[in-house]
Amino acid sequence: MKHLRIGVLAFALFWGSTLFAQNPVKIGYFDYAYVISQLPEAKAADADLKAYTEKLQKDLQAKEAELRAKYERYVKEGEKMAAPTREALAKEIETGQQQLQEFQQKAESDIMQKQNKLLAPINEKLEKTLKEVAKENGFTYVIRKEALLFEPEDTSLDVSGLVLKKLGITPAPANQQNNSIKPTNNNTNPNPNIKPNTNTKPR
Structure with a gap:
C-alpha cells in the first residue's frame, strides 16, 4: 500500500509539471488610469461631471451667501x-447651517453617483476589450498596474497599448495623460471644493 501511494504521488507530480509546462501561466498588467485618460468618451464624461459639480458648487455658494446675510443682519441689528x-432669526440661522451641511453631504453623494453612472459604460467597454486582448495574446491573467508591488522590466506584459489599439486609439506616452475622471471609493470626496463655511453662528 505504501509503495502504491508513493507511485500515485510521483505520477501526480509528473502529470502536474507536464501540464504546467504545456500550459504556462502568462500574467499581464493594465494601466487603467493611462488608458481611460486616452478615451474620448472619458474626456466627455469628465466635462459632464465638471459642469455638474460646478452647478452644485454655485448652489452651495448661493445658500451660504443667504445664510451669511442673515447672520450679518443678526449681528448688526x-x-x-x-x-x-431676534430668537426667530437665530433659529433660522441655526436651521440654515444644518441644511447647508445636509446639502453638502447630498452634493458629495450625488457627484459620486453621477461619476459612477458616467464610468459604468466605459468600464464595461474596457472590460470586454481587455478580455479579448488577453485571449488573443495568450494572457492567463491580467491585473491592474496599481496592484503591482513593482513594475516589471518586461514592458511586453503591459497590455494597455494593445487595448487602446483594439479600440482604434493611437496610444499617447504615459506622461501625456489627461486628468480624466477616475473611480473613487465611498470614503473619498470626488470634489473637495464642495465645502460650506459653517462658522456663522449667532451669539
Whole structure:
C-alpha cells in the first residue's frame, strides 16, 4: 500500500509539471488610469461631471451667501430687535447651517453617483476589450498596474497599448495623460471644493 501511494504521488507530480509546462501561466498588467485618460468618451464624461459639480458648487455658494446675510443682519441689528424676532432669526440661522451641511453631504453623494453612472459604460467597454486582448495574446491573467508591488522590466506584459489599439486609439506616452475622471471609493470626496463655511453662528 505504501509503495502504491508513493507511485500515485510521483505520477501526480509528473502529470502536474507536464501540464504546467504545456500550459504556462502568462500574467499581464493594465494601466487603467493611462488608458481611460486616452478615451474620448472619458474626456466627455469628465466635462459632464465638471459642469455638474460646478452647478452644485454655485448652489452651495448661493445658500451660504443667504445664510451669511442673515447672520450679518443678526449681528448688526440683533440688539435692536424685539426678543421674538431676534430668537426667530437665530433659529433660522441655526436651521440654515444644518441644511447647508445636509446639502453638502447630498452634493458629495450625488457627484459620486453621477461619476459612477458616467464610468459604468466605459468600464464595461474596457472590460470586454481587455478580455479579448488577453485571449488573443495568450494572457492567463491580467491585473491592474496599481496592484503591482513593482513594475516589471518586461514592458511586453503591459497590455494597455494593445487595448487602446483594439479600440482604434493611437496610444499617447504615459506622461501625456489627461486628468480624466477616475473611480473613487465611498470614503473619498470626488470634489473637495464642495465645502460650506459653517462658522456663522449667532451669539
